[in-house]
Amino acid sequence: MGDIIWKMFDKDTIEIKGNDRKVLCVICGNMIPYTIMSDLKQHLIKLHSNYVNVLELQAHKPRVNVSHVWKHFKRTDCKFYAECNYCNNNFSYKTTVANLKKHLNRVHPDIDAKADVIKTDTNGEDSEESRSEEESNVKGE
Numbered sequence: 001m002g003d004i005i006w007k008m009f010d011k012d013t014i015e016i017k018g019n020d021r022k023v024l025c026v027i028c029g030n031m032i033p034y035t036i037m038s039d040l041k042q043h044l045i046k047l048h049s050n051y052v053n054v055l056e057l058q059a060h061k062p063r064v065n066v067s068h069v070w071k072h073f074k075r076t077d078c079k080f081y082a083e084c085n086y087c088n089n090n091f092s093y094k095t096t097v098a099n100l101k102k103h104l105n106r107v108h109p110d111i112d113a114k115a116d117v118i119k120t121d122t123n124g125e126d127s128e129e130s131r132s133e134e135e136s137n138v139k140g141e
């Protein structure tokens, strides 16, 4: 997601003053104050929703979401079951890992909200990094 956002903002224009950061939005040409990446995303959503829709479509590949799920579940010895890190119950993901996501939504809504939705109160850049790490683990199996 970070890379996509940086197509809409010009990294070369970033101004940092103390804790305040600003970057040029290439769509509207304004300097947009932000503290985390999510602020920039919010700007796109509020003012340039047409662009965001296009981006979301481009970015909408299922495995992006899937990788989040594995932050909250461990694979078990049994091939199609995953163990929830929080309640230690096992869940089948034989058909789809969406089952696991449903469990998070239902039983651990706070956790899933953080993983799935970019909110203004998350530390955007850090989580981007750990996310791609997670993905390579999954691939390496």
Ligand SMILES: [Zn+2]
Binding pocket: 025, 026, 027, 028, 029, 030, 043, 047, 048
């Ligand atoms: Zn703009």
Ligand SMILES: [Zn+2]
Binding pocket: 084, 085, 086, 087, 088, 089, 103, 107, 108
């Ligand atoms: Zn659970």
